[in-house]
Amino acid sequence: MYVVLVCVLACIVFIPGAIAGARGSSADAGQESAQAQAAEAKAKDAKAASDADEAKRSQADDFELSAATFDDIPTSDGLVSYSLAGLDAPKVSSAHRASVESALAAIEEQGSVSMVFVDAQTGSGLAYQPDLVVYGASSFKALYSMYVCESLVEKGEVSLDDYCAVNWVADSSGGYSGGSYPVYELIEAAVIYSNNNAYGALRDAFDFEGFDDWVTGLGANDAVYREDSWFPTYAARSSARLWSEMLAYVGGGSETAQWLWDLTGQTTVSFIRDGLEGLDAVVHNKAGWCSDSDPSYNSVSDAGVVDLDGRTYIMSIMTGMPDTESNRALVGQLARALADCCGDLVPSGSDDD
Numbered sequence: 001m002y003v004v005l006v007c008v009l010a011c012i013v014f015i016p017g018a019i020a021g022a023r024g025s026s027a028d029a030g031q032e033s034a035q036a037q038a039a040e041a042k043a044k045d046a047k048a049a050s051d052a053d054e055a056k057r058s059q060a061d062d063f064e065l066s067a068a069t070f071d072d073i074p075t076s077d078g079l080v081s082y083s084l085a086g087l088d089a090p091k092v093s094s095a096h097r098a099s100v101e102s103a104l105a106a107i108e109e110q111g112s113v114s115m116v117f118v119d120a121q122t123g124s125g126l127a128y129q130p131d132l133v134v135y136g137a138s139s140f141k142a143l144y145s146m147y148v149c150e151s152l153v154e155k156g157e158v159s160l161d162d163y164c165a166v167n168w169v170a171d172s173s174g175g176y177s178g179g180s181y182p183v184y185e186l187i188e189a190a191v192i193y194s195n196n197n198a199y200g201a202l203r204d205a206f207d208f209e210g211f212d213d214w215v216t217g218l219g220a221n222d223a224v225y226r227e228d229s230w231f232p233t234y235a236a237r238s239s240a241r242l243w244s245e246m247l248a249y250v251g252g253g254s255e256t257a258q259w260l261w262d263l264t265g266q267t268t269v270s271f272i273r274d275g276l277e278g279l280d281a282v283v284h285n286k287a288g289w290c291s292d293s294d295p296s297y298n299s300v301s302d303a304g305v306v307d308l309d310g311r312t313y314i315m316s317i318m319t320g321m322p323d324t325e326s327n328r329a330l331v332g333q334l335a336r337a338l339a340d341c342c343g344d345l346v347p348s349g350s351d352d353d
Helices: 002-061 067-072 094-108 137-153 183-192 196-206 211-217 236-251 255-264 271-275 325-339
Strands: 079-083 113-119 124-128 163-165 180-182 282-290 299-308 311-319
Touching (some): 067 236, 079 094, 094 124, 113 236, 113 325, 137 236, 137 282, 236 311
Antiparallel strands (some): 113 124, 113 311
């Protein structure tokens, strides 16, 4: 009897222990399974992120700047960074952002401003009110000359040696105030020296030879022909579009394109070039400036292509400030602040990152 009682007591003692042990083993197995599933999910997420980064890098490698890509710049009233290549927007340091915002604020004390700045290789950049239209004054002269060369000269419809009459005189003391001159000479005078009479002769001769089709085909709808002015009121986005076309045009390698490109590197006035002095930057540009009793015709603007530290950028700064030396300096200060951001414009996910 005692033996039976001992056996019963042993069962009472050991069976719950066995059950508890089984439960512990089951819990351990469940925990291990959960950990394995979590690890598998984490690995899948990591692979998905890696694949996404690879896709972005591939997209960036295939990126080619064009007038159409500027559609993707965000429309904003504030300073924004962006990527036209589908990458994450670059992160601009707080110090550099503050410098750009300070330069913009200084301009806005004198007039309006529209700005676009972009790395032509990666498509990353900065913009401020990119669609705010501003009287561009003479900033359009190089772009109009590109229209003549790209759309008319290259197609054989016009020769650079053809003569054009000067029928419109804006400045009687500025030369080209009468007579006829070869197209190449008028373009040189308009681009390098910003001669209004030479520019007027070109517009008088070629405005109705396809200009509106050309400029709207590039998305610069605010720069079309106007009866009241040959100097368009247009935005930095449109300006940047057209300068990207200038890059594409010269990249085609034609003799005429290279000739025009060289002219844009010889301009006698560039607020951007002045602002970047000391940085060994090469600037191809066309500036515009005007003071008028009607503020809508005020302008201190400059736009073009900047080569700096082995990279190429498009910079367009369009302002409605009246033309003064101090206001010209403000545009140069903004150009310098933008140039200081170049190192920040390498976006996450690019091969240059």
